[in-house]
Amino acid sequence: MTNPNGTSKYALEARNLHIFYSSFRAVRNVTMQIEPNKITALIGPSGCGKSTLLRSFNRMNDLVLGSHAEGEILYRGQNLYGNNVDPVEVRRRIGMVFQKPNPFPKSIFDNIAYGPRILGQRNKKILGEIVERSLRQAALWDDVKDNLKKSGLALSGGQQQRLCIARTLAVEPEIILMDEPCSALDPIATLRIEELMRELKENYTIIIVTHNMQQAARVSDYTAFMLMGNERAGELIEYDQTERIFTKPNDSRTEDYITGRFG
Amino acid sequence: MANQQVVAADQAPVAARPADEQINLKKRIRPFEVLIQGFLFFSGAVSIITSIAIVVVLGKEALLFFSTPTWHELRDQNNSLVSLATDIETDATTLKIPAGTEVKIPLNGKIRLDNEMMRVTAFEGDTITVERGLEDSPQVAHKAGAIIEEEGDKVSVVEFLTGTKWQPHVGEFGVLALVSATLTISLIAMAVALPLGVGAAVYLSEYASESVRNKLKPILEVLAGVPTVVYGYFALTFVTPILQGLLGKETLGIYNMLSAGLVMGIMILPTVASMSEDALRAVPRALREAAFGLGSTKLETSTRIVLPAGISGIVAAFILGISRAVGETMIVAIAAGARPYFTFNPFEAAETMTGHIVRISTGDLSYGTIDYDSLFAIGLTLFLMTLVLNIVSRQVATWLREEYD
Amino acid sequence: MSATENSTNTVSQYSQYLPDDKQLQKNIARRNRQAIIWKYVFLFSIVLAMFSLFMLFFSIIRQAFTYVTIYDQVNPATLSDKPLENLSQQELGDVIENHYGAIRTGRNDIRTLVFNNVLGLSLSDQEKIADRERAKETVTVREVFEDKDKKYPAELADQSVIRLDVVGYAALIEQNFDQEQLYDFVIKNVVQPLIVNSWTLDEYFFSRDKVNQDIADTEARLREDKKDPTIELTEPKFHSWVQWHLITKTIDLSRPEDAGLRTAIIGSLWMITLTILIALPLGVGAAIYLEEYSSGGWLARIIQTNIDNLAGVPSIIYGILGLALFVRALEKITSGDIFGLGVGGNTATGRTILSASLTMGLLILPVIIINAQEAIRAVPDSLRQASYGLGATKWQTVWNHVLPNAMPGILTGTILAISRAFGETAVLVVVGSITRITVDPSGPFSRFTVLPLQIFALITQPQAQFRNVAAAGILLLLTILLSLNAVAVILRSRFSKRAV
Known part of the structure; x- marks a missing residue:
């Protein structure tokens, strides 16, 4: 599993991961490996802990008071929840796109340049290049190239979400976490984001939480199904290639959920 | 994939990192962040430091007040001041007082001339034998006619809290003389502010339309923003003359507690009104609808359902109002008079705790005098009174919040 | 079938326990009447409050423009x-x-x-x-x-x-x-x-006889005092006490009509400036600490409770604190001696602008903190998350996103705090600014007076004309405060529009 120089062939690897909010256990004993340059979907009914799990992958959970984790998440051979790990450093490498588009109330340019700037890039010309490249990657360049000075909030919902994706790309992460990125968008915008995700996986590892099973089926290569178990703690029920999960799931609960018997 | 290069901006994605690239996720020390966090913590701590400083300063100096003996002028059998009959030199040890003066001076008691303290070792007829320059006080020559002071007892806490006379020059320090005026004025103020404030709150929350409310509230805010010195002016130059016109100048002097109290009521009104209004608006709509649904009129809904439901907020407003009134300073300093006097008669002039603090501060206040120390004893009393009122008020308000959560 | 018939039929069926219909109708009329009467009682409270405000302004204006x-x-x-x-x-x-x-x-x-x-x-x-x-x-x-x-x-x-x-x-x-x-x-x-004498506008309009009598009396008294029977008063006229010299001249306690408030105004400006420099960073810092950095533990709870309590401490207590702490204990620093900047010699005391500003800073700190906390809390969490998600540190997030978005709210709170400090008198009486000063303050270590305190001193002068000067001073003070409040209101409305 681990090659000689200490790195793993997986992009991320969770081992016996438990996540707590104060004394409440939100996620119980998750072990899973995320394949690089693939899209992995986390599905399950609401409250099953899939967002919590996703947020633990770049330690966004730290921002919730009283949250802590047991177990390990390995990233390039290092435990993200290790003692000496800087969450700020983690988040730069493992970026995140949120449920509701949340552009900063700044211009499109400043939105994207924000990340590189806080990392110390002050050169105007290079910033310009980063902005253009990120916008192109997020398939937003043609829409906005003439008014980069416009406020990010003036864009449509789908454009805002692509702006947020571009913003994430600008800090050159390796993994992108997406927390129901399309739930606030209309179907056409959703399709465009999905298309974008497929393009991005050439270069990035993507983990997406979605409550929309069709979406998981359409875009993901791997799917993890989670369910609320004992004491309302989320548990990983089944994790496999998407095709398998949707055609021949091992667990009957997965099948029930997929076929719409509950959830 | 790994060796793909970024050639130009329009050639899309950046290269993925080679899988075996060593990365460093180690915690970094960011000195700037640490510095900032230190400053922010300090900012938060300032408020605690302030509180501690208030308690320490008031406590320490008040302790000094209770442990320092008082001094008052020596008086003879006719209650007139006793002064030095002849000049005395720097090293003389006998003093003469005017012949025929009958006065009691305890042996070994301390007397004071100007700032020099002396111990009485013998006393006969009109001659006092003394030990000079006690406690490093300056041993100097004194002129005939200098007033002799004698050391009195320390002020006990009980005496301070139960005494009804405040006369520092004869060593009387009964804070009730000041508290009585504070309470009288505060009660008058609340008698104005409570009914008007609650009435205004009911109107704003139950009757007024949103647009009327938005127009009326700023007016209350202006009332709340007027400096207290202006209210004092209003009381002294406007309200008092009107009251004198109504009640007669014999009944009501230029300085009186009534005028100060009425104006203070107006000053506190916005606080009471806005807190009460918040309490009333926090009452769930469903309660009102239930009352209307049973065929209540608007009045019945307001007074029998909404008011009782919001009562803890109104009580909280009332208590906070009293606390404001107790601590209010300039109105009483200007309009209530400068006479520490135990009375509850609103037509009289009387000095409140705050008024007294202002008056002794505007004079030449020298450190270490009994006046200076008494300021802290009064301050401590005032601080504890308002603190208790504020805490009770907040507690009462919390009950309301818990009811509807 | 009429309504009455219908109800009389049903009354016996359902309403043994309620008053009969006629009574009910009478009741309702009475209840409605009551409701209307009380509506006006409640309205009266508001009207009375507004009337008081009106009278307050009137009481000042009548003294600021008089017949003399x-x-x-x-x-x-x-x-x-x-x-x-x-x-x-x-x-x-x-x-x-x-x-x-x-x-x-x-x-x-x-x-x-x-x-x-x-x-x-x-x-x-x-x-x-x-x-x-x-x-x-x-x-x-x-x-x-x-x-x-x-x-x-x-x-x-x-x-x-x-x-x-x-x-x-x-x-x-x-x-x-x-x-x-x-x-x-x-x-x-x-x-x-x-x-030599002045009458308010209302006295002039409504008791002209008394005014005329007063004028004659004044003249007679003056002739007697000066032992000169030829003395004649000039024709009485209206006089505005609000004059340009109010802000260009210093106080003159011998001639009310020439008394200006320049020294006090400059003192106020110095004090306010220093106060903001002290209180704004500390207040906003404390708010950021409580809202963004503290983890809601016991320490944060103590600080929070403490701030709420401090907000209710009477201002005169702060004055006493300032007197003991800044004026006395830290005299070496607040008088500027330690920096060699003080007045020097035996005139050096801690009763300086710096002491007053430090005290005032502590006084308005709770106001600034509470308002800043509210403003920071109103910044949507999604912005913070987006920033953290990009690998920003805490301070980068606070500085680049939280603060800019909370700024209008923070400014509003600060302006309200400033206007409180501007009108505050009791604190400065105790901390000891002096009122007879005619030298403009020149720095943090100068002795000084401020506008409301000067007004207080004018009110307590025995000569009645100083009350007129005080009224003019109050108009000046109120103008400044109302403008400040107006700015705050405008800021707030802009802020709430943006947040929607």
């Missing part, structure tokens, strides 16, 4: 045959020359007039002259006046420019002022009109 009688200490008719305002520069000069004896302005005042208005010397220049004189050197009129290219009488040429008598200074003024300035000078220093 003036006594010219030197009758202008005895100075010249023509009305004074028609005299030429030359003739006015003659008037001054002929009435040197009548000039009652003090030597210091008239010297100040020469130095400031004739020569236009800066304060440091005046200091230099004084220093040279102290070193037993004579700074001659010739030297100074030729340096400034001004005229001077030859006989004064070799005299010391700061040791002339009133007549000498008057001669210098006479030679250098133009007609208008000379006219002003003659009125103020020779004629010296004195407002």
Whole structure:
């Protein structure tokens, strides 16, 4: 599993991961490996802990008071929840796109340049290049190239979400976490984001939480199904290639959920 | 994939990192962040430091007040001041007082001339034998006619809290003389502010339309923003003359507690009104609808359902109002008079705790005098009174919040 | 079938326990009447509050613009045959020359007039002259006046420019002022009109008889006092106490009509500026700490409770704290001695602008913190998450996103705090700014007074005319405060629009 120089062939690897909010256990004993340059979907009914799990992958959970984790998440051979790990450093490498588009109330340019700037890039010309490249990657360049000075909030919902994706790309992460990125968008915008995700996986590892099973089926290569178990703690029920999960799931609960018997 | 290069901006994605690239996720020390966090913590701590400083300063100096003996002028059998009959030199040890003066001076008691303290070792007829320059006080020559002071007892806490006379020059320090005026004025103020404030709150929350409310509230805010010195002016130059016109100048002097109290009521009104209004608006709509649904009129809904439901907020407003009134300073300093006097008669002039603090501060206040120390004893009393009122008020308000959560 | 029939039928069926229908209807009428009456009672409360506000303003305006009688200490008719305002520069000069004896302005005042208005010397220049004189050197009129290219009488040429008598200074003024300035000078220093009595507007309109009687009494009393039966008051007239000199002149406790508040205004500005510099960073810092950094533990809870309690501590207690802590205990620092900046000698005390600002800073700190906390809490969490998600540190997130978005709210709170500090009096009475000061403060270590305190001092003056000056001062104070509040209201409404 681990090659000689200490790195793993997986992009991320969770081992016996438990996540707590104060004394409440939100996620119980998750072990899973995320394949690089693939899209992995986390599905399950609401409250099953899939967002919590996703947020633990770049330690966004730290921002919730009283949250802590047991177990390990390995990233390039290092435990993200290790003692000496800087969450700020983690988040730069493992970026995140949120449920509701949340552009900063700044211009499109400043939105994207924000990340590189806080990392110390002050050169105007290079910033310009980063902005253009990120916008192109997020398939937003043609829409906005003439008014980069416009406020990010003036864009449509789908454009805002692509702006947020571009913003994430600008800090050159390796993994992108997406927390129901399309739930606030209309179907056409959703399709465009999905298309974008497929393009991005050439270069990035993507983990997406979605409550929309069709979406998981359409875009993901791997799917993890989670369910609320004992004491309302989320548990990983089944994790496999998407095709398998949707055609021949091992667990009957997965099948029930997929076929719409509950959830 | 790994060796793909970024050639130009329009050639899309950046290269993925080679899988075996060593990365460093180690915690970094960011000195700037640490510095900032230190400053922010300090900012938060300032408020605690302030509180501690208030308690320490008031406590320490008040302790000094209770442990320092008082001094008052020596008086003879006719209650007139006793002064030095002849000049005395720097090293003389006998003093003469005017012949025929009958006065009691305890042996070994301390007397004071100007700032020099002396111990009485013998006393006969009109001659006092003394030990000079006690406690490093300056041993100097004194002129005939200098007033002799004698050391009195320390002020006990009980005496301070139960005494009804405040006369520092004869060593009387009964804070009730000041508290009585504070309470009288505060009660008058609340008698104005409570009914008007609650009435205004009911109107704003139950009757007024949103647009009327938005127009009326700023007016209350202006009332709340007027400096207290202006209210004092209003009381002294406007309200008092009107009251004198109504009640007669014999009944009501230029300085009186009534005028100060009425104006203070107006000053506190916005606080009471806005807190009460918040309490009333926090009452769930469903309660009102239930009352209307049973065929209540608007009045019945307001007074029998909404008011009782919001009562803890109104009580909280009332208590906070009293606390404001107790601590209010300039109105009483200007309009209530400068006479520490135990009375509850609103037509009289009387000095409140705050008024007294202002008056002794505007004079030449020298450190270490009994006046200076008494300021802290009064301050401590005032601080504890308002603190208790504020805490009770907040507690009462919390009950309301818990009811509807 | 009528409604009444219907209800009479049903009453017996359902309403044994309720009053019958007729009574009910009567009841309802009564209840509705009550409801309406009480609606007006509630409305009355509001109306009374507004009426009080109106009366408050009225009580000040009636004292700021009054009907006054003036006594010219030197009758202008005895100075010249023509009305004074028609005299030429030359003739006015003659008037001054002929009435040197009548000039009652003090030597210091008239010297100040020469130095400031004739020569236009800066304060440091005046200091230099004084220093040279102290070193037993004579700074001659010739030297100074030729340096400034001004005229001077030859006989004064070799005299010391700061040791002339009133007549000498008057001669210098006479030679250098133009007609208008000379006219002003003659009125103020020779004629010296004195407002001897004033009546408010309402007294003028509603009790004219009493006013006329008062005027006659005043005149009679004046004749008796001065033992001069020929004294006549000039025609009574309306006088505005709100005048330009209110902000250009310093306090003059001998002549109400000339008293200005410049020193107090400058003192207020200094104090407010320093107060903001102290309280704003600390207040916003504390708010950021509580909202963004603290993890809601016991420490944060203690700080929070503590701030709420501090907000309710009467301001005079802060004054006492300031007196003991900043004025006394830290005297070395607050008087500037430690930096060698104090006034020096035995006049150095801790009763400086710095002490007052530190005290005032503590006083308004809770207001700033509470408002800033609210503003920071209103910043949507999604912004923070987006920033953290990009690998921003805590401070980068706070500085780049939280603060800019909370700024309007923070500013609003700060302005409200400033307006509180501006009107605050009790604290400064105790911390000990002085009221008879006529020297403008020049820095944090100066002694000073502030506008509301000066107003307080004016109110407590025995001479009634100072109440008029106080009223004018209050109008000035209220204008400043209302403008501040207006700015806060505008900011707030803009803020709430943006948040929608």
